[in-house]
Amino acid sequence: MGDSLPDPAASSDRANVPPFSLPIFRKFLVNFIIADDQSLNVVECKEFRCLILLLRDDLKDSNIPHHTKIRSDIIQAWKDYFMILKIDLAVPGHFTMDNAENNITMMTHLSQLLVPRELPLGFDAKDRRIMCYVHIMNICVQHVVEAFCSPDMLAEAWDDVFDDDEVDKDEYLAAVQRDPVSLGRSVVRAIRASGLRRDEFKKLVATGNDQDWFKSPDGQPVQVPETQLLHDVRTRWDSTFYMINRLRTLHLPIDCFLSLLGQKDIAHYRMSDMDWFVLREYEILLDVFQQRMSAEKRATLNRAVPSFELFMTAWEKLREMNKRIAPFIDVGLKWAKQYYNRMDNTQAYIISMLVVDLSLRFRWIRKYWGQEWITRAENIILALMEKYCATKVSASGNVESSPQPDSLDSLARLYGLDDMELGPSRHGALQAVEKEYRMYVDGELVDGSMDPLRFWEVNHTQFPTIFTIAMDYLPIQASSVPCERVFSSSADTDTKKRNLISPILMEALQMLKY
Numbered sequence: 001m002g003d004s005l006p007d008p009a010a011s012s013d014r015a016n017v018p019p020f021s022l023p024i025f026r027k028f029l030v031n032f033i034i035a036d037d038q039s040l041n042v043v044e045c046k047e048f049r050c051l052i053l054l055l056r057d058d059l060k061d062s063n064i065p066h067h068t069k070i071r072s073d074i075i076q077a078w079k080d081y082f083m084i085l086k087i088d089l090a091v092p093g094h095f096t097m098d099n100a101e102n103n104i105t106m107m108t109h110l111s112q113l114l115v116p117r118e119l120p121l122g123f124d125a126k127d128r129r130i131m132c133y134v135h136i137m138n139i140c141v142q143h144v145v146e147a148f149c150s151p152d153m154l155a156e157a158w159d160d161v162f163d164d165d166e167v168d169k170d171e172y173l174a175a176v177q178r179d180p181v182s183l184g185r186s187v188v189r190a191i192r193a194s195g196l197r198r199d200e201f202k203k204l205v206a207t208g209n210d211q212d213w214f215k216s217p218d219g220q221p222v223q224v225p226e227t228q229l230l231h232d233v234r235t236r237w238d239s240t241f242y243m244i245n246r247l248r249t250l251h252l253p254i255d256c257f258l259s260l261l262g263q264k265d266i267a268h269y270r271m272s273d274m275d276w277f278v279l280r281e282y283e284i285l286l287d288v289f290q291q292r293m294s295a296e297k298r299a300t301l302n303r304a305v306p307s308f309e310l311f312m313t314a315w316e317k318l319r320e321m322n323k324r325i326a327p328f329i330d331v332g333l334k335w336a337k338q339y340y341n342r343m344d345n346t347q348a349y350i351i352s353m354l355v356v357d358l359s360l361r362f363r364w365i366r367k368y369w370g371q372e373w374i375t376r377a378e379n380i381i382l383a384l385m386e387k388y389c390a391t392k393v394s395a396s397g398n399v400e401s402s403p404q405p406d407s408l409d410s411l412a413r414l415y416g417l418d419d420m421e422l423g424p425s426r427h428g429a430l431q432a433v434e435k436e437y438r439m440y441v442d443g444e445l446v447d448g449s450m451d452p453l454r455f456w457e458v459n460h461t462q463f464p465t466i467f468t469i470a471m472d473y474l475p476i477q478a479s480s481v482p483c484e485r486v487f488s489s490s491a492d493t494d495t496k497k498r499n500l501i502s503p504i505l506m507e508a509l510q511m512l513k514y
Contacts, residue, residue: 020056026065030073034512037492040067040074071505078508092123094348096130096477099139099339103129120391127347132480133304134293136339137311141289144332145240148282149179167277172324175274181240183271184247184279187254188229190266198228200262205253214252224253238293241286244279251276281325288314301478302357305349306364312336348476350377351384355470358446358455378437385433385465433465440466489513 018024033040042048049064065073092114097103104125111125191201205226208214212221229250232243247254251271257263258270271279292311312333319329343349354361365377440463446455452474460467490510494501501509 022063025059025063026069026073029065030070030077033070034074034509037489037509037513039498040070043067043070074505074508074512077512081512091472092119092128093472094128094130094476096132096480096483098132098135098480121387126345130301130346130348130476130478131339131342133301133308133478134481135479136336137289137293137308140332140335140339141240141286143335144285144328145181147328147331148176148181167324171274172278175272175278178275180271180275180279181244181282183269183275184244185232187247187258187269187271188231188243190269191229191254191257192231197263201253201257202226202228204257204260205250208253208256213256222252225249229254238290241283241290244283244286248276248280248283281322282328284322285315285318285325285328288318300352300356301349301473301476302352302360304478305343305353306360308336308340308343309368312340347380347384348473350380351469352473352476354381354441355466355473356452358450358452361443361445362441363445382433382437384469385437386430388465388468389433436463436465439463 029043032038033042043065044067049061052064053059053061092110095107107125107129111123111128114123190197192198205224209223209226214222214224216222227246227250230239230243230246232239255270258267289311292307292314315329315333315336319326319333350365353364362377365374369377452470456467456470490506493509493513494506
């Protein structure tokens, strides 16, 4: 094997790499430091500087910036980005955020600041605030999980539930009082407390599978997956479900493991058959939520209302099928209905269903909503289209208007005929809006896999007003999780070895990183 390297110019990897220059070199070096959370002092490392010099013969050590220059370049790039951000925010849009009260206060204050600007489409703080879809789903489930261990649930919640039921009421309620979810957490902590204990548990599962130790209720051998138990994390919406699911998957080896003489110090964590039964019912309840979230790989605003309605309907059906877990479902539905009502008061959800989801448009609303709500939704969309038309006419009028009044309009006013609408009429504009709306909602549905941008590229002249609306509503996010991940990533920048970063530099690094 030779020592020669392939010709860089012949490599397709260099297709988007600009020609070398010192400013370009510094820019790419800064981008590398920001994107990879590198220390600014990496440029002071002798080996790093030698590596850079090795790559280019005509490069001098003086051409490689030191950390002070890198810092000033980062701050300058940050200031330049603010100019881009200012342009992007020139027309206020919608803001997707979690449901903390301080966000409501922020939106209210923002709407007050925007009053002097007299925005053509206005700025309603409630309507412009989009609730994070994942967050509200998580809130509903967390309230259900909290209800699992709430003593208040045992008072009257199960009256008349166990009539003609094969499950013993007293035994079931006693298991609920013991809080199987907390018991399960204790089991997970106990078995995962040390590497030695985890290895012993893993060995027991493998041996039990080989020797048919684990039996189903009808006495048949059961093969158990050779996996480990999982902790749940409060900040992760699906972790409780996965913890319970893994516990139940491994419940036979867990019972066997906790019965061993060598595990006497954790034997008291062993759960009864009724504890496992109640835990299974909790898993069924949470599985509805899990399936709904798994179906939405990428949460989009146009799917938020249909998905939330399917989620609530699934819980309502489960409540009818299993009365024992109905009290817990009622807790979740109580919170779900509160957030669903907030969606009703946010027009962006309805508008996105029309202009973003080309495979759905108005079909969902017509099929599942009452006539009153259908009429309301249509009125919202038609009113918005009229606003957009008026804004477009106003903008074009400001550019094209002549200082001399139209002679025909002047004559009409002179003889009191201005009410005969010799010029463009509002009635005519409304008719055009409604015609465009009808053509769109009654048109042929598009395959769900089609890129909305591609559709509008082809059809923007046929539906000009709806196209303009779509361009404003397509970017609206249904989830704020990606933004929260950006904030969480600051821990990768502010490490123990770099905890003296100034607040300004820290802010600049986080904003430029993404």
